Amino acid sequence: MSLRRLYSTVNNAEIAHFSKLSAHWWDEHGEFAFLHKMNPARVQFIQQKLKEIHHDDHPGTPAPSNSLKGLDALDIGCGGGLLSESLARLGANTLGIDASESNISIASHHASHDPKLSRSLEYQHTTSESLLDHPKRYDIVCSMEVLEHVNNPALFLDTCAQLVKPGGHLFLSTIARTPLSDFLTIFLAEHVLRKVTVGTHTHSKFINSTELVSFFQKYPRSKPKTESGSSSGELSTSPSDTDTVPWISPHSPANEPMRTQAEIRGLIYNPLQANWYLAPRGAWAAAECNYLFWVRKPLV
C-alpha cells in the first residue's frame, strides 16, 4: 500500500495540529471539554436509532436494552478514544482508528487503565482507506467531527460507506456551513472564548446536512477517482450507476429524508448547564450548527 493512498484524504497540516493537542484529549476541563460533553448525546442518538430500526425490522419483539451489544463497530478518527470507549463499554466489538499516531497512543494508553475495556476495544493507527483492503465490514461505522477536517469529503464518505455491512449504519457528526456556525465555532469558540485552538476549523470545509442527504441520494455511484477529488470540500458526485439502489430515495426532500433511510439531528448547547443535548427530532434550525447524521446502507 502506498503512502499516497494512506494519506489521501488526510490533510497533513491538520494531523500535526491534532497531534499537538492530543495530550489534552482526556482533560475534561481542557480544550476538548466540549467533546466530552457532546459524547453522551452522540451515544444517545446511536442507541435511539438502533432501537428504532430494531423495532422496524422486528415489529412486536422488544428491543434489547442495549442495542449495541455484540455489534461490530468502527470509529473512524477516534481521536483520544472518547466514542470508542463508550461503544466498547456498551458491548460493541470496537475498532478505533486514527491517522494520528499520537492520538492512537493516547487512546490506547487511556483505555489500558480501564480493566473493562480490554475485551472489546482495539485501536489501530491507520486510515479508513486502508481498511478497505481487508474484507471485514462493520455493523456501525461512526465518524465524529471528522468530516469537516478532511480534504476530500466525497472520497471520505465513499470509504465510510463501503465499510458498512449491508443493512448496517453510518453515523456522522459535523458542523453545518452557515452564518451561525461561522459565528459560533470560529468567531466565538476560537477567537473570543478561546475554547478551541485558533485554526481548528476552516469554515469553507463545513458541510450542510442537505449536502449529505443529496450525496446519499446519488450514492452508490461509480467508483470515485481519488486523483480527481477536489480539495474545495464540495461533494462532487459522478453519475449514478443505474442498477444500484441509492441509500436515500432521490425523491425525498433533502431537509427531510425518509425516517427509515436517514436522519439529521441537531446538537444543542445549553450554556447554563454547559452541556450538549440532542435536539428533538425536526427541531427548527437545530441542524444549523453542530448536527448528527445517520444513514442506513440498503440490505441489497
Added chain:
Amino acid sequence: MLLVPSSTSRICCVVAKNHSKLFLKPTRRLSTPSGSGHEECDVVIVGGGPAGLALASALGSSQVVRENLRVALVEGGDLSKLRDWSPKSGAFSNRVSSLTNASQAFLQGVGAWDFVDAERTAPIEEMQVWDGISDARINFVAEDLGLTSEDGMARLTENFNLQRALLRHLNTFPQVELIDKTRVQTIVRDADDRGGWPLVQLDNGRTLRTRLLVGADGFNSPVRSYAQIPSFGWSYDTQAIVATLIHEPRGAFQSPNTTAYQRFLPTGPIAFLPLSATSSSLVWSTKPGLASALLASDPSVLAGLINAAFRLPEISLRYLHNRILQGHASGQVLTPAEIREEIFWREQSHSIDAHSAYSSSHAVAAIDAQGEQADAIEGKRFNNAGIPPEDAELFPPLVTSLLPGTVASFPLRFNHTETYIGEGSGSRTVLVGDAAHTVHPLAGQGLNLGLADVECLAKCIENALQQGGDIGSYTALMPYAQERYLKNHTVMSAIDKLHKIYTSTAEPVVWARSVGVEVLNELDTVKAALMLTAGAKQNQYNRNGASGEQQRPDAAMWEAAAKGVESVVAANNTVKVLGRGLAGMVGMGLYNLLKESGYAPPSTPSATSTNDRHANGSSNDSNGSVPPDSTQPRK
C-alpha cells in the same frame, strides 16, 4: 491523607503502523505501594450510614448497574448489629429523622421502604411552631397541604429502622458487597500512567482500586480529604440534646399524638416529634454550657425542664437555665424537688393557673413523686381523664420520664463543601450526605438532603452507564453536582438564616421579635420551611421515569422558602434601622401602628402575651414572603 503515586510500571503503548493491532492487554497490576495485590471495583462507597446504605440499595436495585458494575461498601462499624436490630416495641431509639414524602417515595421506588417496620414509624399530621419570645404561633395540618392524614407531612422514622431496612433490601442483591467492621485506612492515587484511579486501602489488608469512590463517610469524610475538596462552615456553638420522651397518651377528647411541636427559643429551638401514643423524640438545640448542665442533671429534672421549655415565658426559662448553670458550676445540682419548686414559683409569678395547659409544675411534681403520690397530687389531669384544659393542644403532652440510655447530645454545625466532585489529583471521587453538607436539625432536613443526593447520584450513574460513559469521569458526574449543589445550598442557607434570626440577641432584632414585627415575615418562612418537609405524595417518584428531569416536588417550595428568608433578612435590616431611630416619622408611624394593633411597646417586651392574631398562619400577607399556594408542589 496520603497521596502516594504507586510505583510506576510503564504501559507499553506499541503503536503498530498501518494494520497490526495495538494490543490492549488487561495489564493487571501485581503490586500496590504496600506490595499487596488489589481488587478492581467500579464503585466503592465509604460509609454505611443512611446515605451510603441508601446508595448501595439504589444501585443494587438497578438492573443495568447489577449487570455492569462491581459495587462495594466499606463501613467501620458492625452492620450485622443493625441488620439484627430488634428493639422492644415501644422502646424507641434516640436518633430519629423525619423523612419527607419525597424521600419515602424514593425509597419506595428503590424497593427498600417495604423493609421499614411501619409500626415503628409515625406520620406528622400537624405542626405547631411558635416564637419563644412573642409566642406568635402558626399551625398547619397535612390536609391543608393536600396530603392525607395517614401520609402526613413527613414520617418520623428511627435511623436504625431505616438502616436495617436498607440492609435487608441489600440482602436481596448479593452483587453488592458489604465490607463491614473494616475501616478505610488510607486512600492513595494510583500511578498517573495507570490513570490515577483511587486505591482504597482497608485495615484488613485489602486494597480496592476503583473507578469511582463515593464518600458517604459523614462529617469527617476521609474521601473528602483524599479528594482535597475544601469546605466552608462554622460550628453553631450549639449542642443538640436528643432523648426519647415517655408521656401519657392524649385523652379521649384530644387528637392522637401526631402533632410535632417546635418552639424557637433564643438559645435554639426545642422540638417534640411524636413516635407513638406514649413516646416522642426530643431535639433540643441549646448553648453547650447549658447542654452539659442539663445532661448532668437528674433525668426527672431534665424532664421537668423540657416541659417548662415548651410552656414557660422566655424570661422565666432564662432564669431557670441560669439556676441550672449555677448549680452545675458550683457542684450543687438542683434536685427534682427544687426544680419543681422553681417552676411552680415562675408559674405563679406569671399568674399561670395550675390547671391551664401552660402549667407543668404539677406534672413535675408527679414525676418527682415517681408514681407513689402522683395520683394523689394531680392524678386526674395526669391520666388525661375527663376534659383537658381548653388550650391543651397548644403544647405537647407532658413528659413523665425519659427512656433510660437515650439522652445524648451532638454538636451542631453548618458545613458545605465547595464542590461534590473531586478533580485533578482527587478525580473519580464524589461526595453525598453529611460528607458534603451538614445543617442545623431545626427543619429536619439533614438526612433528607442526603437521600436526595443519593437518588440523584444513582440516577446519574445509571444514565452514564446507559450511554457507555465512564461513571468515574467528571462528565458523567457533573449532572449530579449540577442538580444537587444549588438546591442543597438554598435549603442550607434558608435553615441557617432561620437559625440566626431566632437566636439573635442583637437588640433591634429581639425588640422586633418581641413586638411581633418580624414574626409576621419569619413565621411564614418557618411555615414554608417546615411545610417543605412534607414533600408531595401526588408527584410519586417514578423510578422508571423517562428522562430523569423530573424535579423533586419540594425543590420549588424550597426556592420559595429561600425567597421568604431573603425578605426576612431585608426586613430585618429595616427593623434595625427603625429600632435605632424611632423618632423618625416612619418609625413613629410604625410605632403607633403597633400600639394600635395591641402590641406592647419596645420597652416592655410582652413575654407573656400569646399572640392569637398570628394563629393559624394568618400572617401570609407580609411582603415578599410565601403565599400559601406557592408552597404547593408544582407540576
